[in-house]
Amino acid sequence: MLETLLEILKESNALAWEVTNLKKKSWEFYFIRHNLDQNRYVETEEYIVKVFVGDTNTMGSASEVFYPKTGKEELQKGIEQLLTRASYVQFPYYDLNHPSNIETQVGKEPNLEEISKQYISLLQGIQESESEDINSYELFVNGITRHYLNSNGVDVIDVYPQSMAEVIINARKENHEIELYRNYVSGTCHKEMVEEDLLKTMKMGRDRVIAQDTPKMEPIPVLLSTQDALDVYTYFIMQTNTAYIYQKVSQVEKGKVVVEGKGGDPLTIKVVKELENSSRNFSYDSEGAPIHDLTLINHDVVEHLTGSRQYSYYLKEDTFNGQNYVVEGGSKTEEELRQGRYIEIVEFSSFQVDPSTGDMFGEIRLGYLHENGETKIVTGGSISGTMREFVKTLQFSKEQKQYNNFLIPSVTRLENVSVTGI
Amino acid sequence: MKAPFSDYLKSIKKPLQQLENNLREFYEYVSILATDSKGFSLRLSQHAKAVSSETMTTERGIVIRVMKDGLYSEYASNDMNLEDISSLTEEIKNQLDQQLQVLKETNTTIYETGKLEDEPCELFVEMECEELPETTDLSKLVELFTTISNDTVQKDKDIVDCIVYGQSTHVCKMFLTKNRDLAQSYVYSEGGINVMKRKGNQNEFGSVNLAGRNGPEIFVGLKDMADEAISIATDLLNGERVIPGEYEVITSPEVSGLIAHEAFGHGVEMDMFVKNRALGKEYIGKRVGSEHVTMHEGALSAVDVASYAFDDEGVLASDVVEIDKGILKSGICDALSAKRLNFKATGNGKRENYAHKAYTRMTNTLFEGGNNTLDEMIASIEYGYLLKGMRNGMEDPKHWGIQCVVDRGYEIKDGKLTGKIVCPLVLTGYVPDVLGNVTMATKEAYTFGTGGCGKGHKEWVKVSDGGPYLKTKVRLG
Numbered sequence: 001m002l003e004t005l006l007e008i009l010k011e012s013n014a015l016a017w018e019v020t021n022l023k024k025k026s027w028e029f030y031f032i033r034h035n036l037d038q039n040r041y042v043e044t045e046e047y048i049v050k051v052f053v054g055d056t057n058t059m060g061s062a063s064e065v066f067y068p069k070t071g072k073e074e075l076q077k078g079i080e081q082l083l084t085r086a087s088y089v090q091f092p093y094y095d096l097n098h099p100s101n102i103e104t105q106v107g108k109e110p111n112l113e114e115i116s117k118q119y120i121s122l123l124q125g126i127q128e129s130e131s132e133d134i135n136s137y138e139l140f141v142n143g144i145t146r147h148y149l150n151s152n153g154v155d156v157i158d159v160y161p162q163s164m165a166e167v168i169i170n171a172r173k174e175n176h177e178i179e180l181y182r183n184y185v186s187g188t189c190h191k192e193m194v195e196e197d198l199l200k201t202m203k204m205g206r207d208r209v210i211a212q213d214t215p216k217m218e219p220i221p222v223l224l225s226t227q228d229a230l231d232v233y234t235y236f237i238m239q240t241n242t243a244y245i246y247q248k249v250s251q252v253e254k255g256k257v258v259v260e261g262k263g264g265d266p267l268t269i270k271v272v273k274e275l276e277n278s279s280r281n282f283s284y285d286s287e288g289a290p291i292h293d294l295t296l297i298n299h300d301v302v303e304h305l306t307g308s309r310q311y312s313y314y315l316k317e318d319t320f321n322g323q324n325y326v327v328e329g330g331s332k333t334e335e336e337l338r339q340g341r342y343i344e345i346v347e348f349s350s351f352q353v354d355p356s357t358g359d360m361f362g363e364i365r366l367g368y369l370h371e372n373g374e375t376k377i378v379t380g381g382s383i384s385g386t387m388r389e390f391v392k393t394l395q396f397s398k399e400q401k402q403y404n405n406f407l408i409p410s411v412t413r414l415e416n417v418s419v420t421g422i
Numbered sequence: 423m424k425a426p427f428s429d430y431l432k433s434i435k436k437p438l439q440q441l442e443n444n445l446r447e448f449y450e451y452v453s454i455l456a457t458d459s460k461g462f463s464l465r466l467s468q469h470a471k472a473v474s475s476e477t478m479t480t481e482r483g484i485v486i487r488v489m490k491d492g493l494y495s496e497y498a499s500n501d502m503n504l505e506d507i508s509s510l511t512e513e514i515k516n517q518l519d520q521q522l523q524v525l526k527e528t529n530t531t532i533y534e535t536g537k538l539e540d541e542p543c544e545l546f547v548e549m550e551c552e553e554l555p556e557t558t559d560l561s562k563l564v565e566l567f568t569t570i571s572n573d574t575v576q577k578d579k580d581i582v583d584c585i586v587y588g589q590s591t592h593v594c595k596m597f598l599t600k601n602r603d604l605a606q607s608y609v610y611s612e613g614g615i616n617v618m619k620r621k622g623n624q625n626e627f628g629s630v631n632l633a634g635r636n637g638p639e640i641f642v643g644l645k646d647m648a649d650e651a652i653s654i655a656t657d658l659l660n661g662e663r664v665i666p667g668e669y670e671v672i673t674s675p676e677v678s679g680l681i682a683h684e685a686f687g688h689g690v691e692m693d694m695f696v697k698n699r700a701l702g703k704e705y706i707g708k709r710v711g712s713e714h715v716t717m718h719e720g721a722l723s724a725v726d727v728a729s730y731a732f733d734d735e736g737v738l739a740s741d742v743v744e745i746d747k748g749i750l751k752s753g754i755c756d757a758l759s760a761k762r763l764n765f766k767a768t769g770n771g772k773r774e775n776y777a778h779k780a781y782t783r784m785t786n787t788l789f790e791g792g793n794n795t796l797d798e799m800i801a802s803i804e805y806g807y808l809l810k811g812m813r814n815g816m817e818d819p820k821h822w823g824i825q826c827v828v829d830r831g832y833e834i835k836d837g838k839l840t841g842k843i844v845c846p847l848v849l850t851g852y853v854p855d856v857l858g859n860v861t862m863a864t865k866e867a868y869t870f871g872t873g874g875c876g877k878g879h880k881e882w883v884k885v886s887d888g889g890p891y892l893k894t895k896v897r898l899g
Contacts, residue, residue, distance in 0.1 A: 026777075027521060027524075028779070029521075029525075030779065031533075032533050032696065032697055034530075034531065035530075035531050035532060035533035036493065036525060036530050036531070036532050036533060037494075037533045038493075038494050038495065038496065038758075038779065039493070039495045039496075039518070039521045039522075039525070040495065040496040040497070040498065040779060041495075041496070041497050041498070041517040041518060041520075041521060042497075042498045042499070042777050043498075043499045043501065044483065044498075044499065044500050044501070044777055045500065045501050046500075060471070060473075061472070061473070062473040062474065062475075063472075063473070063474045063475065063476070064474070064475035064476070065475065065476055065480070067482045067483075067500050067501075068500060068501035069501065082475075085473045085560055086473065088473060088560055088561045088564040089466065089471040089472070089473055089564055090471070091470070091471050113520065113524055116521075116524050117524050117527060117528060120524070120525075120528040120530060121528055124528065124529075124530070135697055135698070135699060136697045136699070166878065166880075168697070168699065170698075177698075177820075178820065178821065179699060179820045179821075181878060183878070183879060216666070216667075243470075246469055247467070247469040247470060247583060248469065248582045248583060248618075248620075249582075249618070249625060251623065259623075260623045349816040349818055349823060349825040350814075350816035350825060352814075352827070356618075356625055356627070357624070357625050357626060357627070358625075359846050361825075361827050361846070361848040361899075362825075362848075363816065363818075363823060363824075363825035363848065363850050365818075365821075365823070380823065380850070380852075381850065381897070381899070382825065382848045382850045382897070382899040383899070384663075384666075384846075384847075384848050384899045385663075388623060388624065418663065418666055418899060419666065419899070420666035420667070420848070420850065420897050420898065420899030421666070422897070
């Protein structure tokens, strides 16, 4: 079908076109306790087509997904409709990516059977006790092939594994039972990381069972030491995104400080092509641009931008969409950051930092309040504030921790956070 | 007009029935869901313009559910060779057998479940709509959206951008078993305006939306909504932070809907009962709210984006009274969980699309109206806030905590709105307290169907939720 589609596109009046042939095989297993609830085999294929019409000043585009076994006639009709629809909108011209001279190796198709076995054995082997155990888990093991082609001659393939384990942990004391939620995403099964984190989560579960209501309190430093901290760093990464800048959501400029008033530890964020067992170790981004290591922010100053082809072209940036990120460590150790009065929150209902406004929220499910030389285990209430204020004193640890496609400081400290107690 | 059922699905019905028949030689239960949903989405602003044939629910594919020895398994694909049913039967069996081999090697035990009922039923539903997404004149819609965006940014020098968007989907689904032959076709649409304003380094977005089980004709309504979006963005820029604490509040219908959704929407999804992940299981027949609280859930509870005729497991839609005058009466249930709990399925088995598993999911979730007027409710508050605009929320069925991110609160002092605004807000509370403190409700209730709902952090489906204005007490931060 791909050949037919390309033939139609080449013969059409399109100014430019791009095709992404996405194939996905998935093995899925759903468990209640350690009993199999359901198993699923999924195999899908899509042809995502985008056509452009216009000239080298202004152009328009439209996109559509075609499914396997679509006949030539239907494809022709579909492309004709796309060309018409593309003419309805107009935006400034941009040139699609061109072939690069960078040599890359296409990855091997992952062995879904083997990875599935590793996950099942890992989860079944986790040491449980009468007071802490695994409630349920869902395993998704995917093998993905992404073939991207465009009218400038780019023709690149990425083959990669992508897996996810969603695990629910229960802890109980007498008649009181609580649950904690964990979601592990990686390339293949990251046994050591999942095992270590699950055991740590069970310890947190023990604490949550005996947690008291979060008291009312004055603004306080908040420490984030789980993957919730990703949202804090994503806020900065998004400020360097070419779409955010072109659309005037972000006001950053290269050579200037990333966010007005930035203080605290100097922030350095890099895009890296590969991170160990990341589910996003691609050679090319989704528009066929080769991925390489790049420093986005160096000691608070914006050095490079990242983003999609369209907005990067408008900003005259020869860049790509970053996939893996490294945030360099700060000036203090974890221990030094855990000083004085503070609350370390390790479980939220849903921690959020809105990258466009900087608004930050989260309901506390488990926190450790350190005050007057004592540690109280707390639950309930919420934190809120804005990154526009927190950036002034942001601190983070020297030590780092990896969460799939992010390597970030293991502890992040926000000062003067408003806490709603009970 | 009636939304016509997919010709493609009609064309594959016979081979699928043949496949179902073949698979029954090897499995005790076989069902097939085939989907063919088409649509479009438009998104226009001053800086970005996009036309696409994809929406949140466009799809074409087939999922086959089989059961043998108490184990349910599924095979989903959008590339099945329906011209050779014998080979396809073998392929499905081989793929699932390979997975069984892994289960054997890992000594995995099965959560045994009985055979689903297969009561005979034939249904062919083509619901009414004015326009179809496939035949809509997109050039006119682009012109409308462009005009709205261009006119709006001219209205205020602080407006950075005005994003106008709309998407419309024509959903077609067919469900087949030995005894069931169901087909449905309907259209739903949703759209909105986001106005971005800036003061110094502060960005704020004023958002207004519309949605319904209608065709793209509803987008004309966006014409009159831009001023409200500007006004909201201005309020957000002028808002102050709230002093954290507990307050008497009036929730607007949109915020009431968010509370309904997070509290006793997710809280009574009965697949969570099977896993002992929901406190609601222990509270059936008990008081969970004040006598002013009556709550419905179901595809038939309202006419909105999630109002279908049957769910993704072939169970007919219903209207469940979850809470009746404060007493928790019932949960909602997918077919497999119903079998496990010895309960009657409620038509809430939904999939993100054919390639995803079915879970118990919400459809339309709403509080019933009461007898008060909004003026009476405002006049009854000594100090508190009128809460408007919902951003998102998070469920906590195990502990009945609730987290709702609300756009803005309008201060009420001595029974009057003062004009002071606090924003944004995170609303938290213990669900029985939040519902137990409901003392007043307006007569009119509304539903809202924009956006999507996830289960945990994935599995996105369309839902609507709503209710009347409610007076209650919550924590705000």
